[in-house]
Amino acid sequence: MKKISLYILLALIVYSCRSNDQGELVGVKSKSKWQSEKPLGMTLIPGGSFTMGKQSEDIAGSLNSPTRTVTVRPFYMDETEITNSEYKEFVFWVRDSIVRTELALYAELLGEEGLEDYKFLNVEETDMTPYQQYMMEAYGSIDGDPNSPTQGKMLNWEEEIIWDKNQFPSIQYAEVMVDSIFIPIEDSFEGRRMVNVDKLKFKYYYLDQEAAAKNEGQRRDFIKQETVRVYPDTTVWVRDFNYSYNDPMHQDYFYHEAYNDYPVVGISWIQAKAFCRWRTKKKNDFLNTKRKSTTVPQFRLASEAEWEYAARGGLENATYPWGGPYTTSDRGCFLANFKPTRGNYAVDGALYTMEAKSYFPNDFGLYNMAGNVSEWTNTAYNEETYYLSSTMNPNVLDSKNHRKIIRGGSWKDVAYFLEVSTRDYEYSDSARSYIGFRTVQDFLGTDIKGN
Structure with missing residues (x-):
């Protein structure tokens, strides 16, 4: 027992000699200063609140996306859909x-x-x-x-x-x-x-x-x-x-x-x-080769709320990612790849999909958040999702519900499905010629420099 007490005393003496905190509570210090690293090909989406849901007439009569104010945390998002x-x-x-x-x-x-x-x-x-x-x-x-x-x-x-x-x-x-x-x-x-x-x-x-x-x-x-x-x-x-x-x-x-x-x-x-x-x-395997003990936050699919917030590009009450209520510019140029008129798929410049980095990005620097391909989200679909989910980082995860929300509309859809607040779904084990995806990654911390 005396030996154990002696070892503890020696350990305390050694620690006290090596420490220069003068006995004050200073917290555990990291060996190096941490800073967030923006993944290649991604852009930072600042956290904030916005009005989510249909803010004009619901012409489809779905009644599944009433307006409400929600808040999401900051995250990184791919500038484009994942390419071939x-x-x-x-x-x-x-x-x-x-x-x-x-x-x-x-x-x-x-x-x-x-x-x-x-x-x-x-x-x-x-x-x-x-x-x-x-x-x-x-x-x-x-x-x-x-x-x-x-x-x-x-x-x-x-x-x-x-x-x-x-x-x-x-x-x-x-x-x-x-x-x-x-x-x-x-x-x-x-x-x-x-x-x-x-x-x-x-x-x-x-x-x-x-x-x-x-x-x-x-x-x-x-x-x-x-x-x-x-x-x-x-x-x-x-x-x-x-x-x-x-x-x-x-x-x-x-x-x-x-x-x-x-x-x-x-x-x-x-x-x-x-x-x-x-x-x-x-990414983590690469960090291991550099003998770094840190790991990156998981890449994942965006929640439905994160996707809509990112698609709006910081614009309130916008119908489309570019803000205006129309699908063409003041010069008559189409602003997205979709199906403008019955049977005429190519009038917007493409019969099928277009390059992932085409048309103009929204104010967050994201391309094709409307049209080209619809995008998988991580949120399960049902008509009551908007009512059930929280107003803080809302997301409904239900492993038993195989219907997953897709957003953004595609090259074969009419303009209604391009609206930032329009909801649609597909079954999780289904694959389509008009559905793709992009990934997001959590931003660690809340202090966003230069924003």
Whole structure:
């Protein structure tokens, strides 16, 4: 007992000698000064209050968006809808992860013959921290996934993957690609070997924080797992329109580089949520390589209130993001991509979608908050949502309600759906040729410099 008391006394003396607070309460100090970092391609939406809902005649008679004053906190929002090029980065990362895992597993099975360049990296060969080394050795992955197919080893991301079948380096490499990655022989034609997109799945875990906060139980009881197919449903260009020739869009819209800067479509709400998780992981993985202990706030879908506030661009009582009640400028130029007249889709300059950064941005610097593609939000839809939700950061999360609100209208919609207060919905597992998304990220703190 005397030894324990002596140790405590020595610890107090050492702490007192090293501290220069003179015994005053000064709080815990951080080693470095923190400041918010604006993500690339995003703009800061300042928090504030606004009048949400229909402020003029509800011509559709939906009666589901009465006016009321609400307040939202500041957040970052993508300047444009997520493009094909940006979403491809997600798809390619998932694809390459699967390919490298298959190659490494075969290399281990075959004793590395013909696949030496793609074998797993041993923990000792990597530049990992002691924590990462222990997690890999004890649990098979840095994030502690006990079902990791990499068997406690690191994938080799340095060696380039060869996709040209005429350049395959070995028979073993060809075996992996043909039997594990490409579509089955019976599904191919004209000698075309394509990646089996059904295998491109992204698995992630998340904590159901709302359920955990409202219910008792162990933390593990509220950890959820999702496995999501990530490839867009390109058939939407055919299925959405009967008796219409849209095969070129079906074949080329996501695949061809000509459409890289166009908004991605054929994405369900579930896939959009998975993309947000991956984007967060991508940034945090980079910070880990820099040995930084900080993590970024989650990228996510905007709530319905956040979306409407951002679309208004700080303008009160505005019908459209540009403020005026008309869809054309004083020179007769259309201000958005939509369906102006019956059967005439192209009079506004585009038959289908347009580049994500087209037309003029609103006063927050956001492009195409009206038209081009409708956008998923994180809010569940029902007619009483406006009445049920809070007036402070309103959002209705209901995992049992598969109807999710979409906003902004699209290239195939009439002007009514472009209004900033118009509500619509789609089912969370559905994908459409006219629905895309953009992401947001929380701004930490309340002091917004220069605003």
